[in-house]
Amino acid sequence: xxxxxxxxxxxxxxxxxxxxxxxxxxxxxxxxxxxxxxxxxxxxxxxxxxxxxxxxxxxxxxxxxxxxxxxxxxxxxxxxxxxxxxxxxxxxxxxxxxxxxxxxxxxxxxxxxxxxxxxxxxxxxxxxxxxxxxxxxx
Amino acid sequence: xxxxxxxxxxxxxxxxxxxxxxxxxxxxxxxxxxxxxxxxxxxxxxxxxxxxxxxxxxxxxxxxxxxxxxxxxxxxxxxxxxxxxxxxxxxxxxxxxxxxxxxxxxxxxxxxxxxxxxxxxxxxxxxxxxxxxxxxxxxxxxxxxxxxxxxxxxxxxxxxxxxxxxxxxxxxxxxxxxxxxxxxxxxxxxxxxxxxxxxxxxxxxxxxxxxxxxxxxxxxxxxxxxxxxxxxxxxxxxxxxxxxxxxxxxxxxxxxxxxxxxxxxxxxxxxxxxxxxxxxxxxxxxxxxxxxxxxxxxxxxxxxxxxxxxxxxxxxxxxxxxxxxxxxxxxxxxxxxxxxxxxxxxxxxxxxxxxxxxxxxxxxxxxxxxxxxxxxxxxxxxxxxxxxxxxxxxxxxxxxxxxxxxxxxxxxxxxxxxxxxxxxxxxxxxxxxxxxxxxxxxxxxxxxxxxxxxxxxxxxxxxxxxxxxxxxxxxxxxxxxxxxxxxxxxxxxx
Numbered sequence: 001x002x003x004x005x006x007x008x009x010x011x012x013x014x015x016x017x018x019x020x021x022x023x024x025x026x027x028x029x030x031x032x033x034x035x036x037x038x039x040x041x042x043x044x045x046x047x048x049x050x051x052x053x054x055x056x057x058x059x060x061x062x063x064x065x066x067x068x069x070x071x072x073x074x075x076x077x078x079x080x081x082x083x084x085x086x087x088x089x090x091x092x093x094x095x096x097x098x099x100x101x102x103x104x105x106x107x108x109x110x111x112x113x114x115x116x117x118x119x120x121x122x123x124x125x126x127x128x129x130x131x132x133x134x135x136x137x138x
Numbered sequence: 139x140x141x142x143x144x145x146x147x148x149x150x151x152x153x154x155x156x157x158x159x160x161x162x163x164x165x166x167x168x169x170x171x172x173x174x175x176x177x178x179x180x181x182x183x184x185x186x187x188x189x190x191x192x193x194x195x196x197x198x199x200x201x202x203x204x205x206x207x208x209x210x211x212x213x214x215x216x217x218x219x220x221x222x223x224x225x226x227x228x229x230x231x232x233x234x235x236x237x238x239x240x241x242x243x244x245x246x247x248x249x250x251x252x253x254x255x256x257x258x259x260x261x262x263x264x265x266x267x268x269x270x271x272x273x274x275x276x277x278x279x280x281x282x283x284x285x286x287x288x289x290x291x292x293x294x295x296x297x298x299x300x301x302x303x304x305x306x307x308x309x310x311x312x313x314x315x316x317x318x319x320x321x322x323x324x325x326x327x328x329x330x331x332x333x334x335x336x337x338x339x340x341x342x343x344x345x346x347x348x349x350x351x352x353x354x355x356x357x358x359x360x361x362x363x364x365x366x367x368x369x370x371x372x373x374x375x376x377x378x379x380x381x382x383x384x385x386x387x388x389x390x391x392x393x394x395x396x397x398x399x400x401x402x403x404x405x406x407x408x409x410x411x412x413x414x415x416x417x418x419x420x421x422x423x424x425x426x427x428x429x430x431x432x433x434x435x436x437x438x439x440x441x442x443x444x445x446x447x448x449x450x451x452x453x454x455x456x457x458x459x460x461x462x463x464x465x466x467x468x469x470x471x472x473x474x475x476x477x478x479x480x481x482x483x484x485x486x487x488x489x490x491x492x493x494x495x496x497x498x499x500x501x502x503x504x505x506x507x508x509x510x511x512x513x514x515x516x517x518x519x520x521x522x523x524x525x526x527x528x529x530x531x532x533x534x535x536x537x538x539x540x541x542x543x544x545x546x547x548x549x550x551x552x553x554x555x556x557x558x559x560x561x562x563x564x565x566x567x568x569x570x571x572x573x574x575x576x577x578x579x580x581x582x583x584x585x586x587x588x589x590x591x592x593x594x595x596x597x598x599x600x601x602x603x604x605x606x607x608x609x610x611x612x613x614x615x616x617x618x619x620x621x622x623x624x625x626x627x628x629x630x631x632x
Binding site for chain 2: 001003004005007008009010011012018021022025041042043044046083084089090091092093094095096097098108109110111119120121123125
């Protein structure tokens with residue numbers, strides 16, 4: 001399967017030049033970029049591991065790309081994403097978030113169902129990757 | 139009957155309260171010297187007086203009939219601090235391109251101020267019962283339209299507002315940087331629960347974020363609500379597992395009674411649905427009740443504006459949708475259908491963009507070219523996600539993104555389900571078109587002009603998009619809008 005979280009997952013994986021262009025756009029809007037990675041891409045896994053805090057004072061895309069590359073090098077089989085954070089009044093949240101690395105094999109998710117009263121089903125989305133311990137998942 | 143006196147605002151109380159009939163201007167409802175207070179509610183009405191009715195008198199009558207007045211003088215006014223309870227018409231402007239020398243009958247914008255004490259806190263029902271209660275049937279006017287309102291911060295702060303809002307909705311869904319994609323299930327009527335859930339499953343699996351019940355899907359003989367909810371949630375969860383994304387289906391909980399609506403909403407929540415929907419026709423009190431329920435239960439509340447065109451569409455009479463949108467933001471909905479400009483339903487682009495301002499701004503600035511008459515600070519009331527739905531397709535993606543930006547749900551019903559290669563293909567076409575356009579815009583390309591080329595380039599890698607562009611390439615809905623701004627933006631010297 002192909003995990004389709006993030007802004008551009010229905011497009012071919014972005015090249016480094018394309019990633020840098022998106023980062024430049026975010027910086028031009030005054031947003032701070034950050035890099036996060038995980039080996040557990042469950043849709044409700046809100047907190048991926050931060051590759052450092054958001055780079056509030058970094059003005060150029062090349063600097064962000066250095067961090068993207070360092071994270072990818074340290075975790076070559078993890079999902080890695082770039083977030084752009086907007087701290088302006090009324091937003092104070094992420095404005096752009098896209099995947100910049102994914103493992104070669106994406107095992108995907110299973111859906112467990114348990115039957116309850118009145119034909120109700122209880123669902124549990126299960127990430128196959130997490131069947132193995134952290135560090136051995138991809 | 140006493141002969142009406144000729145001079146406005148009679149100062150002598152004995153003359154003012156003599157039994158009989160006075161002009162509204164004489165009763166104190168026309169106050170051109172009045173400076174509205176920051177705490178006043180201000181309403182801008184478009185009035186079309188009957189032949190021979192003076193516009194200032196007509197404005198005073200609207201102020202009177204929407205506040206304290208009745209048709210005759212009553213001495214019991216003197217038991218109250220009546221001057222503070224009287225609404226005050228303080229400004230009348232001729233509407234451009236109406237009246238003598240034009241093909242249109244004379245119309246005027248009347249600006250009326252209402253003291254804060256006239257309204258119950260946190261109640262849209264009370265606000266609307268005053269402002270649009272009796273006055274719209276008033277005989278001396280041929281027609282009356284409520285164009286805009288300035289709600290003072292002091293009054294806004296008595297309302298809960300949207301239960302979730304744009305920011306929190308995005309954080310819950312983990313979806314950023316692009317419009318959300320949805321589709322309304324078709325055919326609207328007749329599908330069984332199982333077949334209906336199939337359409338939901340295909341559309342979500344193909345790449346949409348949301349699917350939607352239509353406004354008139356409630357609990358009919360062909361599909362009862364409980365059955366629909368169960369099959370739709372199976373589809374939602376299956377699609378989430380296949381994509382690794384959060385997905386949702388707006389379960390319509392509109393029903394005959396508040397008890398029925400609560401029962402359906404509770405069941406949707408129990409099944410794990412992130413969102414429920416209601417129709418505008420349920421009424422203001424029911425909307426506010428559901429807003430409180432949604433806030434209590436962390437469920438997103440989608441509003442389908444069913445019925446609004448009966449009173450928003452005609453330019454001379456009714457209530458502008460920008461006012462309805464303001465009331466709905468106060469009442470507390472998270473999603474609001476606000477028009478497409480380019481699709482099948484009424485909506486001039488500038489006017490529709492004005493509605494989007496009302497939904498999404500933290501401070502809406504007066505902008506007559508968008509039909510916005512007043513500044514409206516929103517006092518941190520959460521922001522509403524507008525929904526563009528009705529006759530739109532992938533080939534218009536550049537126009538939609540250019541007009542509305544990122545914080546909008548783009549809903550392609552026919553434009554997903556009617557795809558020649560199937561529903562999943564239709565959904566994929568829309569998602570690829572959207573992501574390609576957002577990416578190109580962020581890269582600095584001029585999507586308004588280069589949009590068609592960007593779509594064609596994306597379609598080279600995506601057969602479903604190529605098919606979609608080919609199928610709907612000639613579909614446009616170019617009809618004149620009935621509700622357009624009265625003021626055209628003109629370039630000014632800098």
